[in-house]
Amino acid sequence: MTLEFLEKKEKLRKLIDDYAVLGDEKKITxxxxxxxxxxxxxxxxxxxxxxxxxxxxxxxxEFIGHASLVKTYFTLNGQHEVQIDNDTAFGVSFAQIKMIREVDGKNVLTDYSVRYDDKYVFQNDKWLINYREGHFIIIEERLLTS
Incomplete structure (x- = not known):
């Protein structure tokens, strides 16, 4: 692995982490x-x-509409594998996403296990997501008692 490859890989990982942090903070714009x-x-x-x-x-x-229904998001990113070819890249990443919504006056937690399949492009001196598939593999919903 070259230093250039490792730098690109780190920037792509930061892109994935930024997506999660901004989503959790409901900073959709x-x-x-x-x-x-x-x-x-x-x-x-x-x-x-x-x-x-x-x-x-x-x-x-769509994201603003969804966020308006959610009281709290919490995302934990896991593995992130990438294949880089100059100014394009393909990646697979995994995340645990928790959402708390109010249903009939009670807090309901939905826990998602997600795999993202992404295509990234390098434009204007930064990596961007150009295509994303979110595969919600395991979905668990439960009432929060506290």
Whole structure:
């Protein structure tokens, strides 16, 4: 591995971590700066596409709508493997995402185990997500007692 490869890999990992941190903080407008203008995002549950959005403007509206329903997000990123080819890269990353929503006056925790399949591009001196698939592999929901 070259130093250049390791630097690119570190910048791509930071991109993934920034996505999680900004999402947890509900800084959706700032989070959109991590994507190309023509981003496509697909969400899969049980192997079925449950959501597909294209373009930063549409994605921002969708993310804001979703965030308005969530009291608290908490994301923990895991493995992140990348293949880099000059100014493009492909990556697979894993995350645990917890969301607390209020349902009938009670807090409900939904815990997601997610695998992201991404395509990244290097534009304007930074790495951006150009395509993302979120595969929600395990979903657990429970009432919080405290």
């Amino acid at each position: 700032e989070q959109m700066e991590l994507f190309t203008p023509n981003i496509t995002y697909k969400a899969f549950m049980g192997g079925i596409v449950v959501s597909e959005v294209s373009g930063k403007t549409n994605m921002e509206k």
